[in-house]
Amino acid sequence: MKNSQEEINNLLNNTTCEHKQPTSHNNKKPTCKKPPQPGAAQGNCPFEGAMVALGPITDVAHLVHGPVSCTRNPWGSRGSLSSGSKLYQIGFSTDLSEQDIIFGGEKKLYQSILEIAKRYHPAAIFVYATCVTALIGDDIDSICKAATDEIDIPVIHINAPGFIGSKNLGNRIGGDALLKYVVGTASPEFTTPFDINIIGDYNVAGEIWNVLPLFKSLGIRVLSKITGDARYEEICHAHRAKLNVVICSNVSLKIAQKMQELYGIPYIEESFYGVENMSRCLRNIAAALGKLLGDSSAARYLKERTERLITKKTAALDMALAPYRSRLEGKRIVLYSGGIKSWSIILAAKDLGMEVVATSDRKSTEDEKIKIKQLLGQDGIVLSKGSPKALLQVLKDTKADMLVAGASNQYTALKARIPFLDINHERHHAYAGYDGMIEMARELYEALYSPVWQQVRKPAPWEQKIGDLAEESTLN
Known part of the structure; x- marks a missing residue:
């Protein structure tokens, strides 16, 4: 190719x-390209x-x-x-x-x-x-x-x-x-009115496994996963799905748009992070499939099953998260990630009673940037570039309790002597879906309340000794 x-x-x-960008004054439309930078x-x-x-x-x-x-x-x-x-x-x-x-x-x-x-x-x-x-x-x-x-x-x-x-x-x-x-080179043995594709999830730390059981319980079949935990044959079948669910818009939206053009498959953009996002995702999928089915008993039954599942899952989740919420409430987070996580983790933090005081808009679409500003509010800080120096300054200015970012930024958190949680693709914990919220709450709690932070924030023994001598000299 x-x-x-x-x-x-x-x-x-x-x-x-x-x-x-819009067309310029000389009627030339600038090419949308982002050249690589040396190094x-x-x-x-x-x-x-x-x-x-x-x-x-x-x-x-x-x-x-x-x-x-x-x-x-x-x-x-x-x-x-x-x-x-x-x-x-x-x-x-x-x-x-x-x-x-x-x-x-x-x-x-x-x-x-x-x-x-x-x-x-x-x-x-x-x-x-x-x-x-x-x-x-x-x-x-x-x-x-x-x-x-x-x-x-x-x-x-x-x-x-x-x-x-x-x-x-x-x-x-x-x-x-x-x-x-690949897509369209083979067909499945059968199709159903409830076949969907998930596009843009890479099953990092097994996150897709937190979500697939939810769809199965609703009678929704994930025909193709593009590409987390995927098999070559299932991607060949992707053109027979009834709906595409796009998880990472900046990377995968083009696939969904092209499949709509070629095969007439509609798409929706969703997130699996956070209670509110996950519930909205299930409702939107049920609504989109119901729209394709028309005013039928199958569409109404799918909607009812979806609401029952959300009620059941959120009730159980509230009980599981209660001990964590009491300890995490009011804690302030600086979030430095990219794409969907830049805004969806804001909602996940709110579900736990935490506040994101700053985030980045890297790898975000214009719609996502608008969403970020709405979720952060007037006092929230949006970072376009996050050098260690800039992040340290933001951590200091916002009096943040924690930095949530990619693994490359963990040393910035250590310099600031605050807890750190890895949110990017190197992580080993699955944060998607309802079960993922419990895992995220556990990881945030363990990071924030690790006894190591009390130790690293204390003055060094020699600094303490100098301070005692100075105080003794003042008294004398």
Whole structure:
């Protein structure tokens, strides 16, 4: 799959994109693109973004065509879990050497694909281009087509080398590849009026497993998960769903929009974080499916079942959260994350009686930015960029009790001598759904009331001794 500049611009040109601007005075519409910054490859590379988006497809072999060093970061930094195949956890690489770079790596790529097919029998093989193989001009498309004919397994080229843009672009290239080469290539044995796709959840720490039982109890079938704990075959079936539920708008909305255009599948944007968000999500899904069913007994019964389930779950949750709410109420949080978590965690904190005094609007759509400002109120602080120095100042100014952010910011919290909770994709705790709220409350409580903070905030022994001597000298 070759990405022309026109195709790249089309992926980025989204009505919800934060960089989309109105037509200028000379009638030229500026291209919606966010160029990479020197030195910002880690966490901002299209190759990594593509692997993050597609890596959770568990029965696929993900082969990186390039130096072995390119494999490590996206493969090892996201905690997407699987209920079945563990093939996605194997890091495959063609491991190009200097000689391969000089003479080309096509032969090595072809041999690697054949070897993977022979030893692991994957449902498909995704081949990821890197900066090196894109620069030396390897014809990956032709190799993938030839290998597909040879092994009778889909071999798909994911053309997202690191120099073409940002990580977000890589996410979208990965989703576009699924639409072009996977979705619609097979059909399920049967369909139901209650089939949905979940788009944009990567099952970090097993979060999707907190939500799937809720849908099952309502009689709603998740036909395809794109892509958390997904299987290749289920994504092939995604075009037969009746509704798409988008979890991360900034990354996955383009997939839902394209599926609506191609297959007529409507979509809604939802969140699984927080009691209010989860209840609203269930109601909105029931309403959207009910609308498709019309004024029927099945639609009315689905609505009734949904309300009964929400009542039952929230009542049990109130009892489970009561001990935590009494200790967390009134605590102030600075939240520094991106995308959906920038606003949905605000509501989750409010469910626990806590207050988010500052958050970021990174990776957020314009609609999400408006939502953030509404939830924070007039006194809330919105951070566009959060350097350690800026975060330390905000923590001091707001008198925050805790920093909730990605793992890279934990040292900032240590400098400020306040508790820290990891909310990003490196975490090992599932916060989605009703059960996830209990886990989040437990983690917040344990972080805030750890005895270590009393110790680190005390003066050092030598400082205490100096203070005692000064006080004694004053008295004398």
